[in-house]
Amino acid sequence: MLDRLSYFFILQGHPEALIQGHYNGWLVVLSLLIATGASMMAFRVAGFAKRERDPWTRQRFLMIGAFALGGGIWSMHFIGMLAFELPAEVHYHGLTTLLSALPGFLASWVALDLLARDQISKRILLYGGLLVGSGIGLMHYTGMEAMRTELKLGYDPYWFAASIIVAVLLAVIALWVRFGLARITVMPFSVRLSISGLTMGCAIAGMHYTAMLAARFVGEVHIPESQDVTHHIEMALLITLVTIVISGVVFATVLLMRYKTLYWQGKETSARLSAIFDTAVDGIITIDSLGTISAFNPSAERILGWEAVDVLGKNIKSLMPEVHARHHDQYLKNYLKTGHASIIGVGREVEALHKDGHLVPIRLAIGETQVQDQKLFVGFITDLTQRREMEQALLEREHQYRTLINNMPGVTFRCRFDEHWTVLFVSTQVKELLGWESDEFTEANVTFGALIHPEDVEYVWNVVSNSILDDKPWVIEYRFIHRDGTTRWVSESASGVRDGQGELIWIDGVMVDITESKRQNAILSGVLSAVNKAVAVCEYDRNGQILRVNENFLTLTGFLENELLHQPIRCSMMIVRASLYIN
Template sequence: MNIHLLQHLFSPPDDPSLINYGTYSPPLVALSILVAIFSSWMALQVVGLAHASTSRGRALRIVMLGSGSLALGCGVWAMHFIGMLAFNLCTVVDYDPGTTLLSVLPSLGASCVALAIISRSQLTTAPLLTGGLLVGAGIGAMHYTGMAAMRLDLALRYDPRMFALSIVVAVVLATLALWIRFGLRNLRGRLHRHVLGLISASVMGCAIAGMHYTGMAAARFVGRLPAGAVPEQRGIYLALAITLITVAITIFIMSANGLLRYRELFRQKSESESWMRALLTTTIDGVITIDRAGTIHEFNVSAERIFGWTRGQIVGRDIRLLMADQERAEREGLLKYLGGDAATLTTKGREVLGVRKDGAIVPIRLAVGHATLAERDLFVLFITDITERRAIMQALRDSELQLRSLIGNIPGISFRSSMEFDAPPLFISDGIERLTGHPASDFTGAGRTRKLSSLIMPEDRAGVAAEIGRSIAALAPYKVEYRIVHADGGTRWVWENGAVTRDEDRPEIVWIDGVILDITERHQMEQELRKAKEIAEQAAAARASFVANMSHEIRTPLNAILGFTKVLLDTDLDASQRHQLGTVHKAGRSLLRLLNGVLDTAKLDKGAVELENEDYNLAELIDELASTFGGNARNKGLRIDVDYDAALPAWLHGDQLRMRQVIGNLVDNAIKFTEAGTVTLRARGDDGCLCIEVRDTGIGIAPERLQAIFDQFTQADASMTRRFGGTGLGTTISRQLVTLMGGRIWAESTPGQGAIFHVRLPLEAARDPHTRHAGDALQGPAPPPPRTAAGTPPAAYDAALVRAKAGQLLPALKRGELNDAALAALAAGIGGAGAPAALTRQLADIENALNEFDLPLAHATLEAMLESLAEENP
């Protein structure tokens, strides 16, 4: 039903001849525009009153804007209705009262939005466009609601295009009307504000009228006029009545707003007077008001305090009563201005002397202000008691003398110099005479004859100048030591510390402040300490050389002792003899390990250890170490876990022997100090570095001994040596080797829960030799085949024979029945040409352990190797 009605409302008639076109009465059209302009002007005046109201008058501001919206809304509605009356269709037109009154509401809403936006101090694009849309929609709704109130013999329809155009025009003109007040701000300096207001009101009024008559152009009156229809004659009178009523309402609203504004101004004036009186009463400065004759009219509380007069005693009397030097005042002071042209009065304060009631002289600072009233000139005197300030200035002068005395007695020199190196100092303390033998007057003042830079030794001058230049360029402090020539011809060492100083008002460097201390005695002491250090280092080097030589000499006969005890242990002995020889052999091995550790430490201290870098397989090395120490771990009921990161290259470039020594020491310590649980060896890559981590579940290390654990002959506790054995050199050697390889080592621990040793080394990956180009073989001859312990070339490697021998020897090894003959047979039968590389390296490790008489290590490596061989499938 509604859709059918809308289609009918916007559909053209079938017969175009049925469309009736009316005419406009020019006087009424002009009257409608004038009403719109008048209402807009009144609304702008109300906005001005509301905008001038203070923040305390927020309620008043809302009332003013609301009343202005009522006036503008009535004016817009009156303009619309007068415009409707100006349209003549040669037939009688009536209006439905309810719908006509209803059309007032959109007009009021649009007016409220318009005044709310216009009253802003700033207007941005988003509020302007939103307000224009709302105002245009409101006025359009008012117009078409008013059109719907028409009652006539013709049918009312609308042209869709003109209807849409009227809405667009309404929004655009509404936006223009809202913007015009802000757009004319740039003309405030050239046009009077009333002219600007009239222009703004004219644009708004024309915009409102334009929206109405564009909407009227969209209307189509369809039907046939009855015969004898005549134009209606009552429109002019009704229009005049509406105009008068609108003007009356608008003037009433304007008058009411004017009264409200007057009340607010009166309140502000009363508050301003109260504020001014409170200010004059409570201000620290004295305020005295006089006329041109010098008669006192006002005298505030602070003036009473300064001069000792009360207001009642002094008001009406002459200002000369308070002046200590009237002649000077008449010649160049206040009285001169009172008797002359007030325009020459200066408001700049000056210091003068005043007289108290008791005759005492009081120093004051006087500033004068001039106010021209309708009947007379008044002068306001602002008086500040500067007695305390003068006392402060005197105290500052005394403090300056004290500071100068203090600077003159400190053990050193204070100075201030300009940016130029060779320029004389701006200030230098008297201590310069004690340091150089020349008085301070030789360096500063009009009679200066020397420069501080001229006393610097020629060899040091360029370095000092460069250091100061870098400090100035970097805006940073500097410290420099140099030599100067004393007046007696001797040399003094001095230490200078200075910094650039900026101006508080400008970012420019204005000077350098600093101190100079005599460090001649300290320099002599440093030279003596340096000599003592060199002597101590020579003694340490001699000690290290002695320890290394003695360790080597002791190890030679000790190897013979270990060898012969091993030979005796392989013979037929009774239980007592075997036990005694075993004790000797075990003690000899412990002493050998101690000597090896001492020797390695001595070599590292002397820097005699050089790295032999080559390509090696880290994964196999870690696997071999886990197998080597696996026997010791299993004997204690421990498990060794290996965690090798798959992303870490297997082949690396470095010193394989030192890497084996570092990891072996850490794993050996972890097994030694762990009674139950697991030892974990982890390897991974991190940001271009190799990270080795050895974690155990042992006794742990106290936090206060974590750093000392890497010192020589140091363990986690003094009782550890007695309980677990060892010398404490393993971690020391590991730290020295890691440092030599360009890495670092540290430990973390929780007592009772275990320890973690971290090693971080530079990661240098190498290519797998099995995947290198075949042409690489041309670079040199193939390595010689491995040899047995006897030195003869082994036979070809036989995997089946190796497995059989491993199965035969493994039980004997576990029972401790494997002797030297069995080891020789093993070397001859298991090795061979074409043997796997891992097996060859394990045999080499066993041979090295035997050569060092480290049988436990040899047996552990051998056991792991045999177990691996025996478990291989045919």
């Protein structure tokens, strides 16, 4: 095990001398710029992928972005390697060099897939940072294995571990910056993109140069005669140029794909808006800042009677009655000049001019929009003809209903079943019955409960409660106290009204003033009582069957009551008995 580790790591106590290299500063800066530029472009591509709804198109964006970022990581690595100068001849194994790009590509795909999400949890952030950092590290060390030199290459185990940790930490930070800046700041997108790209570029370069600190070259110093620093610079510039060209092609491809997506989305949106425009129930009319009609949908044709071809290009005031048309152009000019609007954004009911000349009641709502450098005004019109007709019919029915109610004998009412008999509606005849206006009852200034005669309160409550419990109508006579203090007798016919669930909602009924009838009955009862006491009375039906006799008749005839009831009248017997009684 130790032998295997010693093959890869330079352990303490190694007897051979270490060879030191040095860096070309300009190439180091160039490598950082390459990493930063590739990261910015990859983040931009991730932004495009984030907007895509189609999963396959989204993955194509991610794959292209991963190719660009992976290529940027690979280019940064080899420019960084070319910046490192050793006192020995160095070249690279072609196949291993190409294979080293694969981990960078996979790491880039993971990073972009995370960046294309709307939100990211801490656990996913750490997991993504670990994969991205490990991928960058694997790419670097695979690329280092492609080096072919007479020196022996090994790694310091501590710096090796540090390079992986740096790669993971910087990748986590770079991903966090990409998400965190949008939440905690309001800085422009370009600034956030630059900061995020620079952070990821530093993560890529930081891992590379930390890993180079771990590299240990062992052997004898031998400077080849053919070594030329200029050649390294030319190679680095060539790689940079190829990277820029590839990145440009990738970005152009992405823009083309984005344009294609936007084109089809625009076509889809246009078709959807056209369908909405053509099938909308309300009329939609669009005019420009001069009042010229530019759109007129089928519902507007139906409401106003005009064909679209007849009104397109004409001024909107041709659809207005004269009282509004003569002020329209001036109103539009004032609005464009001052920005003060009294009808835009507010719905109102007006009248429009139909093609045949009659006025159409409509509800008009106007909205404003800006298309490029031109203001457009969109009017939405709703035909109110049927509603007005319904309202008129309701008014006529209400008038008929009120006329019927007001001409009915008695007082029609609707009230709650509560201790106050709270009134919901009562006809105007209630003033004649109780002395109070109907509005005073509906506004709860006075209630039926307060006017019922105290001696009848319990009686009325019991009769109504039992009838409601049995779900039956009732007829009841009781007394009210009039506003002037007099007593009024009423006969109430009413019933409970229930909803669909069987719950009582109110009581509907009619009260008839029977005060005069009660008075006449009392008078008649007194007269009958006096007559009954003064004369002999015998009541019988058409068949001569006796129904009732009074005491005077019994005294006069000498019969007992049970001898006469339901018996035929026998005048001779009555005369005989009467004569015997007299004698």
